[in-house]
Amino acid sequence: MPAAAVIGSEDKDHVRRAILGAPLHTDPSPYVFVENVFSAPLYQAMLRAFPDDGAFTPWQHSGAPPDFFGNYQHRAQLVLPDTSGRLPHDRRQFWNALSDYLCSTDFARLLLARFEDHYREQFGAGFDAPDFAERLRPGLVVNRHEPNYYLGPHTDRYEKVVTCVFYMPESEGLDHLGTTIYRPLQADMRCRGFFHHDPARFERIATTPFRPNAMLIFARTDVFFHGVHRLTLDELRGSKRRGFQPQFYEDNTLPREACRVTLTADVPASVVAGSRFRVPYRLANRAAQTLVSSYPFRVRLGYRWLEPSGTAVESGDALRTLLPRPLAAGEAVEGAMDVDASCAPGRYRLRLSVVQDGAAWFDDLDPANGYTADIVVHG
Numbered sequence: 001m002p003a004a005a006v007i008g009s010e011d012k013d014h015v016r017r018a019i020l021g022a023p024l025h026t027d028p029s030p031y032v033f034v035e036n037v038f039s040a041p042l043y044q045a046m047l048r049a050f051p052d053d054g055a056f057t058p059w060q061h062s063g064a065p066p067d068f069f070g071n072y073q074h075r076a077q078l079v080l081p082d083t084s085g086r087l088p089h090d091r092r093q094f095w096n097a098l099s100d101y102l103c104s105t106d107f108a109r110l111l112l113a114r115f116e117d118h119y120r121e122q123f124g125a126g127f128d129a130p131d132f133a134e135r136l137r138p139g140l141v142v143n144r145h146e147p148n149y150y151l152g153p154h155t156d157r158y159e160k161v162v163t164c165v166f167y168m169p170e171s172e173g174l175d176h177l178g179t180t181i182y183r184p185l186q187a188d189m190r191c192r193g194f195f196h197h198d199p200a201r202f203e204r205i206a207t208t209p210f211r212p213n214a215m216l217i218f219a220r221t222d223v224f225f226h227g228v229h230r231l232t233l234d235e236l237r238g239s240k241r242r243g244f245q246p247q248f249y250e251d252n253t254l255p256r257e258a259c260r261v262t263l264t265a266d267v268p269a270s271v272v273a274g275s276r277f278r279v280p281y282r283l284a285n286r287a288a289q290t291l292v293s294s295y296p297f298r299v300r301l302g303y304r305w306l307e308p309s310g311t312a313v314e315s316g317d318a319l320r321t322l323l324p325r326p327l328a329a330g331e332a333v334e335g336a337m338d339v340d341a342s343c344a345p346g347r348y349r350l351r352l353s354v355v356q357d358g359a360a361w362f363d364d365l366d367p368a369n370g371y372t373a374d375i376v377v378h379g
Contacts, residue, residue, distance in 0.1 A: 069152025
């Protein structure tokens with residue numbers, strides 16, 4: 001399905017008018033709440049094409065401190081277009097075409113224009129560079145939520161520039177499920193986005209209504225604290241709090257010289273086909289730059305199954321494991337990564353490496369960055 005069949009010029013004009021026409025709020029920092037974002041026919045098409053539960057995977061969150069206030073294990077996601085292969089053909093075409101628009105430079109420019117004064121102050125002369133929008137990196141995540149999901153007040157991570165939170169409720173009367181905006185009781189409190197805080201330390205400013213075809217859009221700042229109160233079964237009223245989030249980040253692609261590691265692992269000699277097993281590893285950073293699992297392109301541990309000849313094996317959705325913590329130059333860390341043996345019985349080589357999502361496998365840049373072990377998969 002071509003993109004034009006999903007969102008044509010009239011649909012784009014509708015989105016532009018809706019976003020530019022919404023009232024601008026500045027407390028605590030710039031945001032807009034937009035209703036009737038998309039044309040009615042396009043929104044109905046989104047509802048019909050919303051992914052089935054089986055297409056979603058658990059949301060993987062980086063290691064949280066003991067005082068972390070949040071419950072991400074009750075949130076599932078579908079990252080587009082990366083994991084669109086989990087969708088049936090027609091829905092895959094629909095969402096890939098829609099993501100082409102929502103992740104486009106044109107859409108980024110529309111969002112930037114809504115908060116032009118703020119971004120000119122934040123980025124200075126760099127904001128007026130002709131390629132500023134082109135250098136941003138997009139992301140699109142479709143979400144659904146389960147009872148007991150909640151997020152304590154937080155600011156988005158510092159790499160993010162702008163976030164959209166689009167709502168797709170199953171029925172009317174669910175306004176209370178929207179995103180809450182908070183003000184800290186400590187007036188000078190700031191956050192770079194690394195923590196989710198105790199709600200007791202904040203007062204609620206507003207909750208954006210969880211309404212059909214509505215979107216919260218905000219510029220990322222150190223003071224835009226937002227979150228979701230704990231969603232009980234009664235409050236959800238059968239809803240899965242469906243929606244999606246287009247967002248744009250500053251580019252964090254690592255230069256080649258920053259992709260230098262030493263990885264060793266304890267790989268078992270044999271495993272059962274279809275099983276999931278853990279591989280202890282030790283990872284040392286040989287580069288001068290800190291390795292961190294930050295957005296938009298997260299640095300993670302991954303693996304690939306290879307035939308003895310070195311040919312890659314198609315083995316389904318391979319798991320990836322976040323770094324336990326940021327790894328400064330010269331530091332090493334030990335941990336364990338999960339591996340799925342989703343290939344047919346036989347003899348293989350398991351290739352482990354660090355990978356930056358959407359950018360590069362470190363062992364493709366230099367084989368010395370990876371670790372390989374022979375392994376037998378038996379039935």
